[in-house]
Amino acid sequence: MRIYILYGFGVLLCISGVGYLAVEYIKYLSEPGKLACLALTTAMFALFGKYFDERGW
Amino acid sequence: MTAKNRSSLYLYLALVCFAGILAIFVVDGYLGIYDTLYITVQEREQVIEPDYWDQRWVKESYEGYSLGARWGESIPFRYQIDNRSFSTYSVDVEVSVWRGGQKVIVPLDKIEVSVAPFKKAIVEWTLRFEDLEETSPVSGEYREYTVRIRRGEIERKIIVSYYPESPVYPEKVPPLSVPVTEPAR
Numbered sequence: 001m002r003i004y005i006l007y008g009f010g011v012l013l014c015i016s017g018v019g020y021l022a023v024e025y026i027k028y029l030s031e032p033g034k035l036a037c038l039a040l041t042t043a044m045f046a047l048f049g050k051y052f053d054e055r056g057w
Numbered sequence: 058m059t060a061k062n063r064s065s066l067y068l069y070l071a072l073v074c075f076a077g078i079l080a081i082f083v084v085d086g087y088l089g090i091y092d093t094l095y096i097t098v099q100e101r102e103q104v105i106e107p108d109y110w111d112q113r114w115v116k117e118s119y120e121g122y123s124l125g126a127r128w129g130e131s132i133p134f135r136y137q138i139d140n141r142s143f144s145t146y147s148v149d150v151e152v153s154v155w156r157g158g159q160k161v162i163v164p165l166d167k168i169e170v171s172v173a174p175f176k177k178a179i180v181e182w183t184l185r186f187e188d189l190e191e192t193s194p195v196s197g198e199y200r201e202y203t204v205r206i207r208r209g210e211i212e213r214k215i216i217v218s219y220y221p222e223s224p225v226y227p228e229k230v231p232p233l234s235v236p237v238t239e240p241a242r
Contacts (some may be wrong), residue, residue, distance in 0.1 A: 025082055028085075028086060028111070029081070029082070029085050029086075030085055030088075030089070033081050033082075033085035036077075036081050037078050037081050037082075040074045040075075040077045040078045040081070041074070041078060043070075043071075043074045044071045044074035044075055044078070047067045047068070047070045047071035047074065048067075048068075048071045050064075050067040051064050051067035051068045051071060054060060054063055054064035054067060055064055
């Protein structure tokens, strides 16, 4: 059980770190760049969802 | 296509999307119009990179870039416009010098600069001290001028402070006290 708590903590740290970097970097992107990034992020999460769905998660 | 192959395909496509996001960050960061200023004062060239103007404290305070110069020194400026886009960039550039909210001189009258795609253009001028029509400085006094560089809608502010040169040692040291005379006998 404790190991899962540690995993969860690590995952949260990773997500918050990546989120912070994305917020810092996205300030310097142009409007079309932001739009393209949003589209690719949506597609990426959808594809990850399909991947885990196919694996029976 | 088997279920395993299909799930692998989704994974690879998701990774391609992630690579695409990283590529957008790199390419988008490279593309654009960038300006760099080269100013030579006191025999040292100072380079003001485009990133300087994007810093939060510069944007919020809008103080401009400060530099110090010797009294009477002429300052050469070199303004480089880097066009990292797929079309020709044309813009008006004008340079003026201000003090106390009043325009003093115009070292560079409005000129149109045209930069081809992925090329650079350089605009040069010199801020001549004689043109400022300054009188002799009072000891310890300095003068500040604001150089405004307008490129289309964008303005860059450089604050130049002229400091009078003072000798390190006084030429003649005044006596610290009255000479002591010998008492009369």
